Amino acid sequence: MIGDNATLKAQVRDSYATAASLEIYRKRVDNGLRTWEATLVRQYFPTVGRVLTVGCGAGRETFALEQLGYEVVGIDISLPLLRIARELRIQRRHCSTFYLVDGETLPFANEVFDVVTLWAQMLDNVPSGSERLALMREVRRVLRIGGVATYSAHDDERTRPAVDPQTVLSADFPQRGDFIIYERREGAARYSHLFTYEELTQLSHDAGFAESSIHHTSDLGEAWDNVFVGLCRK
Numbered sequence: 001m002i003g004d005n006a007t008l009k010a011q012v013r014d015s016y017a018t019a020a021s022l023e024i025y026r027k028r029v030d031n032g033l034r035t036w037e038a039t040l041v042r043q044y045f046p047t048v049g050r051v052l053t054v055g056c057g058a059g060r061e062t063f064a065l066e067q068l069g070y071e072v073v074g075i076d077i078s079l080p081l082l083r084i085a086r087e088l089r090i091q092r093r094h095c096s097t098f099y100l101v102d103g104e105t106l107p108f109a110n111e112v113f114d115v116v117t118l119w120a121q122m123l124d125n126v127p128s129g130s131e132r133l134a135l136m137r138e139v140r141r142v143l144r145i146g147g148v149a150t151y152s153a154h155d156d157e158r159t160r161p162a163v164d165p166q167t168v169l170s171a172d173f174p175q176r177g178d179f180i181i182y183e184r185r186e187g188a189a190r191y192s193h194l195f196t197y198e199e200l201t202q203l204s205h206d207a208g209f210a211e212s213s214i215h216h217t218s219d220l221g222e223a224w225d226n227v228f229v230g231l232c233r234k
Contacts, residue, residue, distance in 0.1 A: 005127045005128050005131060008127035008191045009077070009103060009127055011180075011189065011190065011191055012077070012125045012127075012190055012191055013077050013078055014188065015183065015186065015188035015189065015190040016057070016078040016080070016081055016186075016188075017078060017079075017080045017081075018186055018187050018188045019187075020185065020186045020187045020188075021186040021187075021188065022058075022080055022081065022084065024185070024186060025057050025058040025060075025081055025084065026058050026084050028057075028058065028060050029058050029059055029060045029063065029084075029088060031060060032060070032064045033061065033064045033065075034222065035220070035221045035222045035223075036152075036217040036220035036221060036222040036227075036229060037061065037064075037119060039220040039221050040150055040220060040229065040231070041065070041068065044148055044150070044231060045070075045115055045148065046114055046115070047069075048069060048070070049070060049071070049113075049114030049115060050070070050071045050072075050073070050112065050113050050114050050115075051065050051070045051071070051072045051073070051113065051114065051115045051116070051117065052072075052073050052074075052075065052106075052108070052113045052115070052116045052117070052142065053065065053072060053073070053074045053075070053116075053117045053119070054075055054106075054116060054117065054118045054122060054135075054139070055075075055076055055077075055118060055119070055120055055122030055125075056074030056075060056076050056081075056082075056085065056098065057076060057078070057081045057085070057120065058081050058084040058085050058088070059074060059084070059085035059088055059089070059094075059096070059098070060120075061074075061117060061119055061120070062074040062085065062096045062098075063088070063089075063092075063094055063096060065117075066094055066095060066096045070115075071095075072096045073096065073097050073098075073099070073108075073113075074096060074097070074098045074099070075098070075099045075100070075101045075106070075107075076098070076100065076101065077100070077101060077102065077103045079100055082098050082099075082100055085098045086098055103126065103131075103135070104131065104134055104135065104138075105138060106138045106139070106141070106142050108142045109142070110141055110142065111141075111142065111143065111144045111145065111147075112142055112144070113142050113143055113144065113147060114143075114144055114147050114148070115143075115147060115148050115149070115150070116139045116142065116143055116147070116148075116149045116150075117149075117150050117151075118135075118139070118149070118150070118151035118152070119150070119151070119152050120152065121152050121153055121154055121227060122151075123135075123151050123152075123153045123193075123195075124153055124154055124192045124193050124194070124195075125190065125191060125192060125193075126193070127178075127191055127193075128175075129175070129199075129203075132193075132203060133203060133206055133207060136149070136203055136204070136206075136207035136209075136232075137207050137208065139207070140207050140208050140209060140232075140234055143234045144234070145234055146233065146234060147233070147234050148231060148232070148233055148234075149209070149230075149231075149232040149233075149234070150229065150230065150231050150232070151229070151230045151232075152217070152227050152228065152229050152230075153193075153195045153200060153227065153228050153230070154192070154193075154194045154195060154226060154227055154228070155194070155195065155196075155197075155216065155226050155227060155228050156176075156177050156194035156195055156196055157196070158216075158225060158226035159194050159226045159227075160194060162226070163179070163181070167181050167182045167183070167184065168180075168181055169181065169182055169189055175193075177193050177194040177195060177196070177199075178191070178193055179191070179192050179193070179194065180192075195228060197214060197228070200214055200228055200230055201214065204230065204232045207232070209232035209233060209234060210233055210234060211232070211233045212230060212231060212232040212233070213230070213231050214228050214229070214230045214231075215228070215229045215230075215231075216228060216229065217229055
């Protein structure tokens with residue numbers, strides 16, 4: 001089950017294309033913003049602006065932010081999920097646009113977004129520290145000066161004890177925090193990386209952000225506390 005980055009990326013992409021996954025993410029679209037996401041928007045987003053949602057899936061965050069008045073663009077590596085988002089866009093007469101990306105480069109000019117979100121713990125699914133750094137540098141590139149990038153990622157210390165050992169196909173290889181887990185609900189094996197506070201702090205620094213801070217979801221009103229929420233400013 002373990003392979004190079006390209007193999008792991010293909011595995012992640014395929015895991016979001018199972019019938020069970022597509023049904024789950026279609027249903028989640030109507031859930032709107034999570035409590036912690038809504039808190040972030042109120043406290044840190046500009047009142048208006050252009051937002052890029054990285055790892056948009058079927059469009060939950062994208063459509064919710066559009067309804068708050070933002071101009072939103074969604075990108076994802078999963079074409080089946082984007083097909084759902086585009087279908088709902090037409091059905092519901094949304095204005096958001098959606099693009100298929102390779103997960104490494106962003107097809108946008110420099111400094112064109114006020115906010116970039118990497119929510120739903122999508123950073124967990126990016127294989128290797130070098131690819132995560134490349135993505136965060138791209139995020140910084142497309143942000144306007146003073147713009148905000150925000151991400152969520154699983155906290156290794158708080159998440160690891162809750163992982164069911166029977167679902168773990170590989171653990172801490174090739175790096176500590178690297179897992180391949182069989183997601184029973186979605187019927188697929190998926191690469192996932194669990195993060196430390198220091199790792200995320202270093203990632204923001206190496207990507208070139210002027211300032212950054214890290215919270216837990218519970219700090220932002222959420223009931224669960226095992227997910228980091230980062231804020232980076234260009």
